[in-house]
Amino acid sequence: MKxxxxxxAGIVIFGIIFIYILFILYAYMHTTHLxxxxxxxxxxxxxxxxxxIAIREEIPVSVNTPGYINYYAKENEHTASGGLVxxxxxxxxxxxxxxxxxxxxxxxxxxxLQELRAEISGYRMNYHDDQFKDIYAVKSSLEGxxxxxxxxxxxxxxxxxxxxxxxxxxxxxxxPDSGVxxxxxxGFENLxxxxxxxxxxxxxxxxxxxLIDGRLVSPGDTAFKLITDENWSVVIPIEEEIxxxxxxESYVKVRFLKNDYESWGKIRMLENEDGEYCELSFxxxxxxxxxxxYVDLELLVAEVQGLKVPxxxxxxxxxxxxxxxxxxxxxxxxxxxxxxxxxxDGSESTEFVSADAYNNVDGMLYVDIGVIQSGDVLxxxxxxxxxxxxxxxxxxxxxxxxxxxxxxxxxVIITSNQEYSIVSSTSxxxxxxxxxxxxxxxxxxxxxxxxxxxxxxxxxxxxxx
Numbered sequence: 001m002k003x004x005x006x007x008x009a010g011i012v013i014f015g016i017i018f019i020y021i022l023f024i025l026y027a028y029m030h031t032t033h034l035x036x037x038x039x040x041x042x043x044x045x046x047x048x049x050x051x052x053i054a055i056r057e058e059i060p061v062s063v064n065t066p067g068y069i070n071y072y073a074k075e076n077e078h079t080a081s082g083g084l085v086x087x088x089x090x091x092x093x094x095x096x097x098x099x100x101x102x103x104x105x106x107x108x109x110x111x112x113l114q115e116l117r118a119e120i121s122g123y124r125m126n127y128h129d130d131q132f133k134d135i136y137a138v139k140s141s142l143e144g145x146x147x148x149x150x151x152x153x154x155x156x157x158x159x160x161x162x163x164x165x166x167x168x169x170x171x172x173x174x175x176p177d178s179g180v181x182x183x184x185x186x187g188f189e190n191l192x193x194x195x196x197x198x199x200x201x202x203x204x205x206x207x208x209x210x211l212i213d214g215r216l217v218s219p220g221d222t223a224f225k226l227i228t229d230e231n232w233s234v235v236i237p238i239e240e241e242i243x244x245x246x247x248x249e250s251y252v253k254v255r256f257l258k259n260d261y262e263s264w265g266k267i268r269m270l271e272n273e274d275g276e277y278c279e280l281s282f283x284x285x286x287x288x289x290x291x292x293x294y295v296d297l298e299l300l301v302a303e304v305q306g307l308k309v310p311x312x313x314x315x316x317x318x319x320x321x322x323x324x325x326x327x328x329x330x331x332x333x334x335x336x337x338x339x340x341x342x343x344x345d346g347s348e349s350t351e352f353v354s355a356d357a358y359n360n361v362d363g364m365l366y367v368d369i370g371v372i373q374s375g376d377v378l379x380x381x382x383x384x385x386x387x388x389x390x391x392x393x394x395x396x397x398x399x400x401x402x403x404x405x406x407x408x409x410x411x412v413i414i415t416s417n418q419e420y421s422i423v424s425s426t427s428x429x430x431x432x433x434x435x436x437x438x439x440x441x442x443x444x445x446x447x448x449x450x451x452x453x454x455x456x457x458x459x460x461x462x463x464x465x
Contacts, residue, residue, distance in 0.1 A: 036401050037439045039431060042308030044415055044422045048299045049257070051203075052236035052280070053196055054289055057229035058189040059179075060222045063088055065171050069217050071224070073181045076290045079226075085181060086173040086223050179228040180290045183211040188293060189225065193270055193279045196235045203294045227290055233281040234295050235270070243269065243276055245301050254280060257296040261285060304415045306422035307431055313398045314421060315441035317408055319358060319366035321391040326378045327357065327365060337367075340377040340386065350379055359395055359410045366395055366410075398431060399438040406444050409435070 063069065067090040073079045175181070186208045188200070199205070211224060238246075246252060251264045265280030280297075289295055322337065329335055336354040343349050353372060357365040369392070372378075376389040396413060399406040411423040411431050423431060431437070438444050 035439045036436045037310060037313060039307050039309055039433055039435045039437060041305070041433055042420075042422070043303045043305045044308070044417055044420055048242055048301065049296065050236040050238075050299070051201065051294055051296050052234040053188070053191070053201060054232060054234050054293055054295050055188075055191055055193060055279075056227050056232040056286065056290075058182075059177070059226045059228060060185065060189055061085075061173070061176060061224050061226055062220050063173065063217050063223045064219055065090065066218050067091075067171075067216070068214060069223060071183065071213050073175070073224075075181055075183050076287060077181060078287075079175045079179065079181050081175060081178045083175045083178075084172060085175050088171045088173065088217070090170070173223055175226060177226060177228050179226040180287055182225040182227060182290050183213075184208040184291060185211065185222055185225060186293050193233065193235050193268075193277070194272060196270075196272055196277055197274045198237065201237065201294075206293075208293065227286065230286050231281065231283055232286045232289075233279050234265070234297065235277050235279050236297070238276055238278045240276075242299065242301070243278075246278065246299075252280070253300040255298045255300055256285070256289075257298065258292070259288065261288070262300070304422045306414055306424055307411075307433060308420055308422055309398060309411070309431070309437065310439060311416060311419060311421055313437050313439055313441045314396060314411070314413070315398065315408075315444070316394050316396055318369060318392050318394050320369055320372055320374070320389050321364045321393055322367050322372075322378060322389065323387060324357075324360060324363050324365050326380050326387055328352070328381045330354065337372070338379040338381065339372070340379060358397070358408060361393075364391075364393075366393065399441055399444050400431070401436045401438055406438055409437070 067088040073085040254265045268279040270277040355371040359366040378387045397410045400409040414422045
């Protein structure tokens with residue numbers, strides 16, 4: 001008796017599920033995934049960004065004897081008057097001991113380890129993802145600390161060797177005053193505000209000379225630079241508009257772009273040889289910029305209120321222009337236009353074309369170029385007049401996602417900074433507070449469906465969650 005092929009419902013169901021999963025994967029991979037942002041009322045400072053030159057009380061300290069220099073004070077840190085900063089090794093034996101300690105991975109003392117732990121812990125406690133770039137500064141700082149500790153250990157070992165005449169060939173250099181130690185020179189240590197000009201502000205033309213640990217020095221060479229005053233200033237070139245804005249003001253709020261720190265600078269206007277400058281004087285933060293001659297900053301001279309949106313959401317789109325009197329309302333309150341067409345026999349006819357207007361400027365409607373085409377003839381309702389579509393213009397906007405799909409919405413930008421813009425809300429076509437918009441507008445088209453409903457909500461100064 002021949003066997004029968006039995007119907008296997010499990011295989012059929014499994015096959016259907018498998019095909020369904022493939023369909024879902026295909027649809028997911030071919031769908032634009034939109035992440036939203038909730039529009040809120042906010043404010044932006046009207047900023048003017050400048051690169052200025054820092055002026056401080058700086059004293060170059062020279063060496064008196066030849067030899068190999070090694071440093072014990074950490075750069076950009078305070079040292080007391082009479083504090084040990086460097087040593088001059090005439091024989092080279094100290095340099096060999098330092099190098100040997102690196103090769104054998106000398107064990108750090110408990111005090112040394114505690115100093116490193118404190119530095120790392122301080123960075124961890126204040127770490128934020130948007131400040132990841134600061135890790136390079138931390139890395140450099142840790143390397144400086146380790147270098148200092150290695151040098152101190154080698155010097156202590158050399159001095160502890162009883163009867164070692166090599167230790168007599170090592171001379172020590174101390175700070176002549178209290179201040180901040182810096183290991184670079186750039187020739188502007190004695191610069192005064194009235195001497196600043198455009199040529200001096202060209203950073204590429206004025207490279208710094210790094211005072212490297214372990215280098216060979218001669219009498220008169222600079223060992224280090226000492227900044228002896230917490231008061232310092234930054235001189236920037238200014239335009240007439242900003243000068244007029246600051247006229248009569250004694251202080252202006254400043255944001256340093258290096259670390260986004262904000263401070264108040266005292267204003268002094270300068271008429272230098274090649275133009276107008278502004279000296280901004282500060283009584284704090286000097287140590288943060290002790291190694292920087294050129295400082296990037298923003299003047300926060302005003303604040304503008306309005307709808308706050310991220311710049312990543314803003315796009316530009318092209319539209320056809322159509323006179324508003326050609327717009328009609330069809331069945332179901334659908335707006336559109338009457339377009340002339342021709343039947344197969346060549347006779348003239350008309351059709352209703354559904355089309356939304358995205359803006360109305362001086363009686364001209366902005367209509368999607370995907371709905372009507374250049375050369376289309378539109379008929380004015382209750383009239384024999386017609387209009388040939390040809391003129392175009394560009395609108396700035398965002399993609400609204402309130403309806404579950406992307407829909408272009410016109411905006412008028414009042415002011416912007418690097419991350420956000422303040423836009424107005426003055427007509428039915430504009431963005432409204434609490435609207436949800438697409439966070440990244442590039443590559444988005446009308447009616448792209450929302451598949452990711454994560455919403456970035458603006459908090460205070462511009463952070464989002």
